[in-house]
Amino acid sequence: MRHIARPWKHLDRDLIRQLLLAELLLLLLNLLCYGDRLWLLPMQLLLYPYLTEWRKYRKRALTRKYALGFSNLLQSLMTSVQAGYTLENACRAALTELSRQYGDSSEPTLVQLRKIVYGMNLGIPVGELFMNYARETANEDILQFAAVLDIIRTTGGNMVQILKNTMLNFQRKLDTEEEIRVILSGMVYEKNIMLGMPLMIMTYMRLTNGDYMACLYNSLGGHILVTAVLMGILACYYWTESMIHVEI
Numbered sequence: 736m737r738h739i740a741r742p743w744k745h746l747d748r749d750l751i752r753q754l755l756l757a758e759l760l761l762l763l764l765n766l767l768c769y770g771d772r773l774w775l776l777p778m779q780l781l782l783y784p785y786l787t788e789w790r791k792y793r794k795r796a797l798t799r800k801y802a803l804g805f806s807n808l809l810q811s812l813m814t815s816v817q818a819g820y821t822l823e824n825a826c827r828a829a830l831t832e833l834s835r836q837y838g839d840s841s842e843p844t845l846v847q848l849r850k851i852v853y854g855m856n857l858g859i860p861v862g863e864l865f866m867n868y869a870r871e872t873a874n875e876d877i878l879q880f881a882a883v884l885d886i887i888r889t890t891g892g893n894m895v896q897i898l899k900n901t902m903l904n905f906q907r908k909l910d911t912e913e914e915i916r917v918i919l920s921g922m923v924y925e926k927n928i929m930l931g932m933p934l935m936i937m938t939y940m941r942l943t944n945g946d947y948m949a950c951l952y953n954s955l956g957g958h959i960l961v962t963a964v965l966m967g968i969l970a971c972y973y974w975t976e977s978m979i980h981v982e983i
Contacts, residue, residue, distance in 0.1 A: 749793075750786075757785045767937060768961045770952040784969065797843060801872045802912075804844025806905055807833060809880075813898040822884075822894065823855050847871065862889075876905055919979055926975045930968055 761778050765771070811832050815825035830848045837845055847868045854864040862885035869878035880901050887897060941948050951957035 753786065753789050754782070757782055760785075764934075764965075767934065767941065768951075768965065769958060771958070774958070781969075798874070800843050801874055802876070802905075802909060804833075804842065804847075805872075805874065805877055806902070806909060807836065808844060808848065809898060809902040809905060813895065813902055816895050816898060822861055826851055826855065826861065843872075876908070922979050926979060930972055930975070933964055933968060 765775050808829055811829035812825045815828045830852050851864040865881035865884055869881045951961055
């Protein structure tokens, strides 16, 4: 019997990998800041902000993949429609073309495009399939395209011109987003260096002058001081993220 791949299994594996990585980082942080395995238990509280930020990063990366994939899909559709294909056949041609381009069968855009082609084979209107595509990806641009596509299919219109205008507008938006990312990349790099500087200094001092740092590891006051430093770094991280990160 043929087994059907389930996306949640990939998510579980990713989550397990992140948990293992987080536990390794907590162990290293414990060795650097406390030198006491008893502190590993309260340090588990740091798993929550770590996994929360990982989910945010994963969501932004998936949104970016959908955006780039939709841009490639529009270009492929426009080329096929200009050559005289119907939209349905253009979607089938796009699936073949993008499959060769990506190679990875789990690419989000390919997964959605397979659903569209499969739905067309079942007789579902292509406008409805693109609307489902938009809802599943939660992408406003795809939703607007699906709405326009549904109007064109019912009332008529210049499909080539619509695809061309949509592609140009969407590409312009992607270019603007890329410019913003380039501008912010330097700030993000500087932010990461500044946040990591206290830990770098502690590492240097512990390796070069362990006796001087012993008071941090052999007393409750030292542990409290290190905890306050870690909480300060975490607070600064969220503060700088709120200033630098821009939803685009």
